[in-house]
Amino acid sequence: MLLRYVTKRLLIGLVQLVVLTVAVFFLIRLLPADPISRFVGLNPSEEAYAQAERSLGLDRPVHVQLLHYLGLAPSQGTGLLQGDLGDSWVSGSPIAQEIGTFLPVTLELITISFFVAFLIAVPVGMLSATRPGGAADRGVFVYSLFAGSQPEFWWGLLFVYLFFFVLGVAPAPLGLLSPMTSEPAVITGFITIDSLLAGRLDVFLEALHHLMLPVATLVFILSGPIIKMVRQNMVRALQSDFVLYARCAGLPARRIAFYALRAAMAPSMTLIGILYGFMLGGAVLVESVFSLGGLGQYAIRSILAFDYPAIQGVVLVITAISLSVYLLLDILHAMIDPRVAY
Amino acid sequence: MGILRKCALAGTAIVVPALAGPAAVNAAELLFLAEDVPAGLNYDGPAAAIPTSQTGMVNLMEPLFGYATAAPNEDGVIVPDFSTFEGRLVDTWSYDEATLTWTLNLRQGVMGCGGATFNADDVIYTFERAKSVSGAAPIGWFLSNVASIDGFTPDVFGDEAARALGDEVQRIDDYTVTIRQSEPNALFLPVLTIFGLHIFDAELMQANATEDDPWSHDYTNNVGVPSFGPYCLESWAKDDEIVFTANPDYYRGAPAIERVVMKRVPQSSNRVVILRTGQAQLVQKLTPREFDSLREASGITVAGVSGNENLFVHMNFDVPPFNDPLVREAVARAMPYDQIIQAGYFGQAERWAGVVPSSYPGFVAPADHQYDTDTDAAAALLEEAGYPGGAGLEAFEDAFQLTYVAEKETTLGPIVTAIQSSLRQAGFPVTLNPIPQTQYGDRQLVQRDLPFAINDQEKPIGVDAGYAVQLFFVSPEAGGLNNMVNYRNPDVDGLWAEARVEPDQAARDALLAEIQTTLMDDIAWLPVVEYRTQWAYSDRLQGMQWHPDNSIRFFDLSYAE
């Protein structure tokens, strides 16, 4: 049953990806600027222009470019079907390789942030729902009035100023490791995992130390909607008939709270999934403040430079990850809530 | 709550040991924070136009010629003496006027990284590669063409046979090479100092060639560039950092700083903050306000030069009403120059008196053709043009959209706002139009249809007034390369045709002076300011030198004892 569902979802996801890829391919060619102009800055002669056009492959008809990109025109070279995302027009490096370098940074940052946010937000949401008017509830109210409305960019810079410059407890916003530390060998691309695999505990701790502030910034921002969602759902669950009945049956307060929490978690899962997919690109501001070379800044660089294959590659990757996350969360949701049928 | 407390304790347990702090910087190491790191090391590749890529290239590669140095300026920054050339990979050289041939005697005993040894083969390879125009952006060919090296004509694009290197560049023996020009073009030596004709090590380049990529473009785009420069490439992570280690065999002596880490920190405020704590020793590309704020900071030096960075207003001759000289002059007189210097550059800029960088040889500031702020004169000119008080200009609303690069909002923002309000007061219906860099480039260079724009990124790469003229002001039909305002003046074209091949320096300078006077008269460009190129660095660092490509050479730097 589960296997069939997962297979079906994966197949649908694949179709979605293909359709999206073709759509994006055409859409970005509608953008209002010529990517070639970037190459002819020093020498905008007609010949140089033609040369640049040829090197990017833009002198071929559009359908040929599409077929090459998809990997369906072996005479032109490899494409998606063979696992080749093309080369970036800004750096000339293979895009798959570049994304393979930047994506783990973002994933590391947001996964750890979500994890921590979850650990904080769920108990706080639970507390503020079960004890309205208590410390947690009032704290949440103040937070949402004041903090939740400011951009993470601002908070990130504030944290840098406060914790690095004034207090000196945080490291410089120079990325995941100090520039003077040598990186561990790349196995997964996640510095935390790689350093553990290589047995370098000092590098692992240093990476965590550097992640402290960016994670704190993201947690600050992410907690808001998660707390609100949990709180709202829990309040609704606490007013439901089955909680009332549980009270009548004399269940201890803690168990009732967990009954309500479980009911509240199911819809919250959806929100978390959506947030995660959003954060893949949305963490770019925090990445920028803390000099983390993540996927967001790569996407922005590619868009501003009209680097077509890189844009296509980024869209493809983010979509694929989002779809996987949604699938995972749907499965989790079904595990939590038995009313959901496959 | 118990859970929360436990998590907090666990977190502290992890964090506290890690607060030992970052690794201390070795005395012979340098941490340099820049807005980006090289995206490629191939000057014929897609990343060549990016300034930080050029920084990578010039520190790893070595040119044939360089400029001698002059005395340090008021900030202690060493500036080049553009009138005197120094041989770098070239030991001695001579020029035969009759045959237009240069004979270059190459330096012996030059060693690069990875066992590279320098001889004439490397020079031949470099020019062969340039002429093959196989990269995404053929800068090597372009510079050779601008310097009139024989055979480097646009024909190479159409005709594959024309791409083979002929006898214009000849290997005489292991350490002698001749290069022949097609005309007595004075740009020969200046061009050979530019990053776009730095010399490759032929053996290592060929070792990394493939059948599909015989000129190793892929290798230089992504892995490294074998040459004879003062530094070797230790590691390179694009968009993150690049690490250079000194080349102990460098022919001018091993560099004082053994290891340079160039790190990408995109937020300028972060660069400031890290410099202040002493963790980094050198930063560039801060906003004028930030440089200002660091001037009084202890342990930090802020220094700069009046180099070749400038700001000008671009009015397109093909778009009315900018084809009317009276309107052009009215705009020139309505500009708030002083306000721009104060608000935009915190006083770190000066009025630009010409249309060529004032530090370049051949520059003149035409005395009678300067335009100061004079609102009365502006009003009178407008009236004379038929738009009293600006009435009638509403028909040209689209033309008066002041376009600028959106990514530079932080620095250009105050400037364009000042311009907008002053010009509006004078009656011009100016609106602001920020657009992305690439789109700006497209419209300026390729389509040439920007009516009204402000530009702070034109730095002529050839250090010569004539080069700047050829680049910007000669009409395309007469060989103009980047005439973004569609300026067509047959007089200028004619004068330039003469000056281009004028062998006598004094005569050439006279011709160039006349050209520049005409340009100011016509307001081909509306020059606003030349602003200082600045850096901030630890006060222990000395030897800062300015180069016309605005890239720092780490070889110049050392730590005071």
Added chain:
Amino acid sequence: MTAPEVVSGEVVSTPAATVAPAPPVLTASGLKVAYPTPRGTVVAIDGLDLTIRQREVVGLVGDAGSGKSTTALALMGVVRPPGRILAGSIQFDGRDLLRCREEELRRIRGRDIGIIVQNPRGSLNPMLRIGKQIGNVYRAHNHASPLEARERAVDMLRMVGINDPDRRVKAFAHELSGGMAQRALIAMALSSEPRLLIADEPTSGLDVTIQAQFLDQMWETVQRTHSAILLISQDLGIIANYCDRVLVLHDRRIVEDAPARDFFARPAHPYSQSILGLQRASAGEQAQARRASSAATETLVEVDRLTKHFPIRGTDKVVQAVDTVSFAIGRGETVGLVGESGSGKTTIGRCLLRLEEPTSGEIRYRGQPISGIAQHHLRRFRSKLQIVFQDPYDSLNPRWTIGRILREPLDLHTTLTGRAKRDRARELLDMVGLDPNALDIRPRGLGAGAMQRLNIARALATDPEFIVLDEPTSVLAPSAVVGLIALLQKLQSDLQLSYLFISHDLTTVQYLCHRVAVMYLGQMVELGTVDQVFGSPRHPYAKALLASHLFPDPTRRRVDRHERETLTGEIPSPVDLPRGCYLYGRCPHATETCADAPQALDRQPDGRLVRCWRATAGEIGDSA
């Protein structure tokens, strides 16, 4: 119609019985519960006193919204948020529950006092298996390992009559039918053998036969364990058949407290009298005459072998809703259609008015066929054939005024002018007992009973001769039911109307109808006068249906009967129907012949029709 004003505020109770009363289990005095609303505090119960003794089944009746559920919860010290208990005391086990600490109260709830609520599926945790939930409740009050708790859960499920408890214990709430969920709830409530069980409308929404099984079981359990029950219900049948004593909740407190027989025979409080109105009138002579008559008047509507199938999308199968049903309704006659869910009675009603298209068969009105003709030809019949639906709210457009609602049929079927229409509308309102000047108000504020009267007024607008009444009283409170039935009778006698009265409430059918047909799975299994069918049913299904219907007559309690006609098992699916008799498999009198041959309706000597060869052959005795 509103209930009569309370004259005095005193509790009216009857003198105690001669036997010394058993010790009280729970005594509540002066209970006051209020809810804050945007419009101010609403007091739900105010000064409520009651006592429940050991081995007693006490019934609590009252209108919808009178505070019965609030009372039920308040007796445990629980209030649905945001309400609060403001005053009073509850003596239980020597303690005042309202002065106890929360932890003490928690122990008492579920262990000493158990509660069953009205919405079983909603009260179960949708995410846990029921075995786990029952186990949790058990472990909350007893020391037990998870394994022991699970075993106890299985035992409880078996005890409440769920077959295959080992498998069912792993089910989730949404996988259970209403009846099973209710039983699971009882299992939870009884798992620690409480001394007092509060059952709040425990059988609402359940089918009649299931309800009977269920209440029997509950009653037996209580007898065996010497506990007490507070049984809250609006259904006087349930009260009459199971309760020893009756409490009446009205005007926020208990207004009458009497033994069941006394209550039904001689209700003392005016409100009690009003809700027992039907029962009392039912004993009258007029009613008796009605029940015995098989008024042979001119035939108005004839149904001839009506059949209706609903195809199931995506398959070749059909749901057989109505199977070859034939009967006739005369002028001024009321024919009742009774049966459980799935019997087809509602479908027949809808087919009569061509709201559904019959698959085959013919319907004739005054001899003219009205089935099989095009819809637009029906127009002229529409004014003569009308329908009143079950849910008065759904049938009316809430944004229209009453006048507009009544004008609609007048516009469609008459040629009256504006002024005449208004007059007619006023006349209609008067006929149904509503205020004739209410033409310009919207029906939003009216109670269900009044809205149903409005529906009837609308049906009367075009001078119909025949009205289909599809469960018109099922959502009404008992007091409103009384009024509506009286109105229908009056209209029938005044206007010579004929009714097809579709209902599952046998009590009202008994009062209103002349003849009645019993439906099972789309087939008519018995058709006769009310006296014949209700007094001595012949068909085994009719017998079981009547046996399980709880008539509000405490002198003939179901629990006092020794032999009960019950059917085993559940109603089969209407998609795959058996070859022979549909009741085969559940019928206590079934034989091999019943399984093979389809059964036909046979005419009995006394004129009724029965679809059972054994009954026709006299092999099944009559039951009273």
